[in-house]
Amino acid sequence: MYALINERFSTFRTFTHVNALSCENIAGNVILSTPPWATSLPNVDSSLSLSISKETSPKTVIVLFKDHISANYEERTEIYTDGSKTETGCGYSVYVPAQNISIACPLPRILSIFSVELIAIKHALLWVRQSQVTTKVAIFSDSLSALDAIKHSGLYHTALVNEIIELNHQLRTAEITISFVWVPGHSGIRGNESADQLARAGAANTHIRRNHAIPLADVRSYLLKSCKDEWDRIYQSTDTGRAYKDLRPSVHDRLSEVDTRLGNSILLRLRTTHCRLNHHLNKIGCIDSQLCEACGIEETVEHYLMNCRKYRYQRERLRRHAESKNVNFDMRTLLTDPQVLRYVVEYVRSTRGIL
Ligand SMILES: [Zn+2]
Missing domain, CATH: 3.30.420.10 (Ribonuclease H-like superfamily/Ribonuclease H)
Incomplete structure (x- = not known):
């Protein structure tokens, strides 16, 4: 051996x-x-x-x-x-x-x-x-x-x-x-x-x-x-995955998770922006328009989580959870703070079911 x-x-x-x-x-x-x-x-x-x-x-x-x-x-x-x-x-x-x-x-x-x-x-x-x-x-x-x-x-x-x-x-x-x-x-x-x-x-x-x-x-x-150092060197030297890298600047940093596989899958899709929202679907050639059908603007992860008029009621609930935990209501916090991650998963489950 x-x-x-x-x-x-x-x-x-x-x-x-x-x-x-x-x-x-x-x-x-x-x-x-x-x-x-x-x-x-x-x-x-x-x-x-x-x-x-x-x-x-x-x-x-x-x-x-x-x-x-x-x-x-x-x-x-x-x-x-x-x-x-x-x-x-x-x-x-x-x-x-x-x-x-x-x-x-x-x-x-x-x-x-x-x-x-x-x-x-x-x-x-x-x-x-x-x-x-x-x-x-x-x-x-x-x-x-x-x-x-x-x-x-x-x-x-x-x-x-x-x-x-x-x-x-x-x-x-x-x-x-x-x-x-x-x-x-x-x-x-x-x-x-x-x-x-x-x-x-x-x-x-x-x-x-x-x-x-x-x-x-x-x-x-x-x-x-x-x-891990070698992985980080490659990670830092490439230009892909910028949205994810904003949240996790180095592979030595760890992003918090929730306790279900489905929940973590949802979080990964939101963090990488690789999900079934029109902005990404258009980018990979699946559909012709990247616009949100309800709002007429790009259906990005940020739009979906923070602004889309279709999900006002669910967003209010998410906001109340964030307030009760005394954390900011912004993209970075919602996708990284362990106190609100499960409520973000709940938001996705109550709006789109899965991304
Ligand atoms: Zn919208």
Whole structure:
């Protein structure tokens, strides 16, 4: 399966001339060397996140953090990790203040920030394994989602999480105890700030090793985004569908829908103007006149919705619904505001039945 995905992946790269991936492999799963029931459970501590919120002042955050460390993690080797993803690159860091170790490495930009944070933690463990550290270790990360994935590793069958579980187990077997601890980010905590700067420096470095394994989920997200970007480029460069484009300037924008297939079909016809109104029927050569039989002027979507004298009564009802929702009564609002879309469908059903 991975061979197939790799093949499709390289086809996609050729197709889009995208060579910015800087990676060669999609990460396969990592099978634990010991059965799950015999593997040491990681010790994850994110308890500080319960007493700290965005409103907590930096000064209080620092006091709470220091108290937490002195109560639980004194005499541990402290390691700070961080990940950074910017417009131009990705990087991770490992910082060990007591030993003056500063590691800052660039990573392919295709990686999600979640993966980058996990890679930073993995490299902290690799550093512990090859270092002379023989005591207890506290690895600090400001990524709650990464710590959560390690804590609930049974739910995350990803290569990175399994590698971390495997390394943690190896170290535990060697009687080195690791605690994975949440540290509040961007709060002025010295170790975290240093790791943050290092990760940014890593992200700014353009010399990326080309053999990084990329998690399948990140490849999938990247391909979806790249396809959508390519679709948007084509969408923007063509001159057709102007009415629809006025409502949806980019394919990245989403237009709201109603909860029935027929209703959405009606909305699409109104939005594209491709419907059985005389203006369009004349345009595609089905009838001779584009005029409204009742009003003698072009029977466009705007005329039909906003002005046609045939549907005064139904329009008044639609207007009352719009007023009750406190929204404007104009074309753009009627075709895009989720609060009135179902009433627009009702208007069509009560006037023409279907368009
Ligand atoms: Zn009319």
